[in-house]
Amino acid sequence: MSGTILETKGLTKAFGGLVAVDNVDLAIEPGRITAIIGPNGAGKTSLFNLIAGVYRPTSGDIIFNGRSLKYAPWYAKAIPPKLKQQKLLKVRLERHAPAHKRTALGIARTFQHVNLFGNMSVLENIMTGQHPRSKYGFFAAALRLPKARREEEMINLNAMKYLNMVGLGKHSGKNALSLPLGQQKLLSIARAMATEPKLILLDEPGAGLNALEKRELSDLIKRIREMGITVILVEHDMPLVMGIAEWIIVLDSGRKIAEGTAAQVQKDKKVIAAYLGEETEDA
Amino acid sequence: MMPGWVKSKWRYFVVAALMIFLVLLPFKWFLGQYTSIMIFIGISTMITVGLCLLMGYTGQVSLGQAAYYGLGAYFSAVLSKTYGWNPWLAMVIAAIATGSFAYIIGYPIFRLRGNYLAMATLGIGLIMWVLFNQLSQYTGGPDGMSGIPYLSIGGFAFDTNFKRYFLVWFFCLAILFLSQNIVRSRTGRALRAIHGNEAAAQSLGINVTQFKVKIFVLSSVYASLAGSLFAHHLRHVSPQSFDFLASVKLVVMAVIGGLASVWGAIFGAGTTRLLSDKLLLGFNQFPQLDIIIYGLILMLVMIFTPEGLFIALKSGIKWLQLNWRHLPEIMRTQGKELPHRIKDRLTRLVPARWWRKAEP
Numbered sequence: 324m325s326g327t328i329l330e331t332k333g334l335t336k337a338f339g340g341l342v343a344v345d346n347v348d349l350a351i352e353p354g355r356i357t358a359i360i361g362p363n364g365a366g367k368t369s370l371f372n373l374i375a376g377v378y379r380p381t382s383g384d385i386i387f388n389g390r391s392l393k394y395a396p397w398y399a400k401a402i403p404p405k406l407k408q409q410k411l412l413k414v415r416l417e418r419h420a421p422a423h424k425r426t427a428l429g430i431a432r433t434f435q436h437v438n439l440f441g442n443m444s445v446l447e448n449i450m451t452g453q454h455p456r457s458k459y460g461f462f463a464a465a466l467r468l469p470k471a472r473r474e475e476e477m478i479n480l481n482a483m484k485y486l487n488m489v490g491l492g493k494h495s496g497k498n499a500l501s502l503p504l505g506q507q508k509l510l511s512i513a514r515a516m517a518t519e520p521k522l523i524l525l526d527e528p529g530a531g532l533n534a535l536e537k538r539e540l541s542d543l544i545k546r547i548r549e550m551g552i553t554v555i556l557v558e559h560d561m562p563l564v565m566g567i568a569e570w571i572i573v574l575d576s577g578r579k580i581a582e583g584t585a586a587q588v589q590k591d592k593k594v595i596a597a598y599l600g601e602e603t604e605d606a
Numbered sequence: 607m608m609p610g611w612v613k614s615k616w617r618y619f620v621v622a623a624l625m626i627f628l629v630l631l632p633f634k635w636f637l638g639q640y641t642s643i644m645i646f647i648g649i650s651t652m653i654t655v656g657l658c659l660l661m662g663y664t665g666q667v668s669l670g671q672a673a674y675y676g677l678g679a680y681f682s683a684v685l686s687k688t689y690g691w692n693p694w695l696a697m698v699i700a701a702i703a704t705g706s707f708a709y710i711i712g713y714p715i716f717r718l719r720g721n722y723l724a725m726a727t728l729g730i731g732l733i734m735w736v737l738f739n740q741l742s743q744y745t746g747g748p749d750g751m752s753g754i755p756y757l758s759i760g761g762f763a764f765d766t767n768f769k770r771y772f773l774v775w776f777f778c779l780a781i782l783f784l785s786q787n788i789v790r791s792r793t794g795r796a797l798r799a800i801h802g803n804e805a806a807a808q809s810l811g812i813n814v815t816q817f818k819v820k821i822f823v824l825s826s827v828y829a830s831l832a833g834s835l836f837a838h839h840l841r842h843v844s845p846q847s848f849d850f851l852a853s854v855k856l857v858v859m860a861v862i863g864g865l866a867s868v869w870g871a872i873f874g875a876g877t878t879r880l881l882s883d884k885l886l887l888g889f890n891q892f893p894q895l896d897i898i899i900y901g902l903i904l905m906l907v908m909i910f911t912p913e914g915l916f917i918a919l920k921s922g923i924k925w926l927q928l929n930w931r932h933l934p935e936i937m938r939t940q941g942k943e944l945p946h947r948i949k950d951r952l953t954r955l956v957p958a959r960w961w962r963k964a965e966p
């Protein structure tokens with residue numbers, strides 16, 4: 324399937340007996356703003372963590388840009404097929420790409436709690452975001468090789484670009500945590516954007532913002548989409564979601580119960596039941 | 607005010623002044639009597655820089671840094687004395703071996719965080735110390751080994767303190783410059799990001815474990831080079847130079863220097879060494895007085911200037927630079943508060959119920 328940027332197939336994550344994400348199939352189309360909503364504890368953040376590579380799925384597969392994020396480790400070939408079948412071997416024969424590799428592939432994310440680096444300035448926070456788009460390492464850094472200087476110049480330019488995108492250019496030298504929460508949220512989005520992703524996951528970007536800041540935020544999200552970047556967001560603020568999301572996926576206790584446009588989802592009986600509570604199932 | 611170009615280049619002036627001072631220092635007509643202690647300060651600075659990178663920038667504690675210092679020293683000593691290798695080659699092999707050792711233990715050890723990591727590194731320090739003592743057919747046991755050759759280039763042997771002073775400080779400054787460059791780069795930002803927030807660092811594509819291991823290896827290589835220089839300087843190594851207290855002293859140096867400051871390492875190593883070697887020399891009847899004082903310093907620095915003494919001094923100077931014109935005014939308006947502020951800080955040292963009357 325080339326029509327989707329992100330697909331999950333039977334994605335499941337269980338923490339002991341608790342199934343946080345239960346057999347979820349998603350197909351996210353590129354260049355759209357998709358919102359994932361659901362009551363508290365529906366598994367939205369767990370799903371995010373699975374996609375971003377923080378958690379390893381219990382079962383199921385994630386396909387990003389037509390490529391599975393599962394791969395066989397280097398030693399898998401060395402093990403004879405007979406041994407593999409016998410399941411006596413206690414080694415994992417499949418691995419899931421770790422979070423930092425997914426960022427390099429083009430999945431960026433922000434956090435519910437902004438998680439900015441308090442030991443750095445605003446600009447440095449964004450420069451750190453350019454990490455996967457630059458290469459030079461310890462050696463080049465220590466000797467200030469021309470390669471390092473050139474890349475550093477690029478990093479600086481790009482960082483300023485993303486900083487201006489969220490309108491924080493004049494605060495570049497300040498400590499990141501000295502900004503008010505609204506600007507911190509914008510900064511954390513700019514930092515994720517600096518990784519130059521194809522897909523950006525926003526975890527409750529609107530939480531804790533006032534009405535004005537929320538309007539700024541939805542403008543920013545729309546601008547991100549206009550740059551050709553797919554946006555998936557988890558959000559509790561329904562007016563915000565309904566205002567910008569072109570596709571909405573509803574989760575409840577780990578399962579996908581509905582998806583569609585805002586109008587379709589609002590009418591869905593299961594969704595209404597999930598939000599307003601329902602009679603017991605056998606009643 | 608200073609002209610702009612002086613202001614923007616003041617770093618270079620400070621560094622140039624420091625260079626001239628360091629070059630002139632070992633001459634008899636200047637501060638020649640301090641040559642020997644300055645060699646030790648240089649050696650300690652090398653290790654402290656590594657610790658600053660590891661603890662201050664990356665936020666990973668190591669309480670066993672003396673292990674790598676010792677490994678470097680013993681590798682150099684054994685290879686060059688017992689096996690008669692060229693001391694330079696021995697030094698390189700020592701650094702590679704110590705670095706490889708750090709690399710191998712790095713991956714399992716950095717699965718741990720915080721206090722657990724501190725305990726594990728402490729364990730490595732203790733294990734190494736026992737090995738230095740017990741592998742006596744190689745290391746000479748608790749008495750150590752003597753007669754290690756000097757380093758030499760062609761026919762030029764580094765056989766006096768004066769010559770070795772330049773050798774050690776050449777290495778030390780090279781390490782300082784390289785580290786300073788690392789800190790102000792993509793790599794340095796990645797390290798600070800790991801210190802700031804590991805989850806966020808990972809979400810930005812930083813391979814957290816790999817960076818931790820790399821910086822650990824780098825700091826152990828610094829320590830190993832320092833150890834080799836130490837062995838070829840004193841021509842005698844023994845385990846008590848690399849015991850737990852040595853590791854603690856190194857941590858104190860890093861803390862005084864300001865954990866997140868590469869140049870502060872000189873300051874930290876300098877004050878600590880001078881304190882134990884010069885000021886406390888008179889107290890022979892109380893041989894470990896310096897340890898007590900280090901403990902006190904560690905506590906006081908953590909309470910009053912957790913960012914490190916050197917950084918606090920630096921920001922103090924910066925504040926004066928900005929405000930010296932208004933100093934009388936500030937003293938007039940805020941002078942009255944000053945004793946209260948000091949009292950406030952001091953009262954934090956004791957539990958509140960000791961100085962506040964209990965609620966009835």
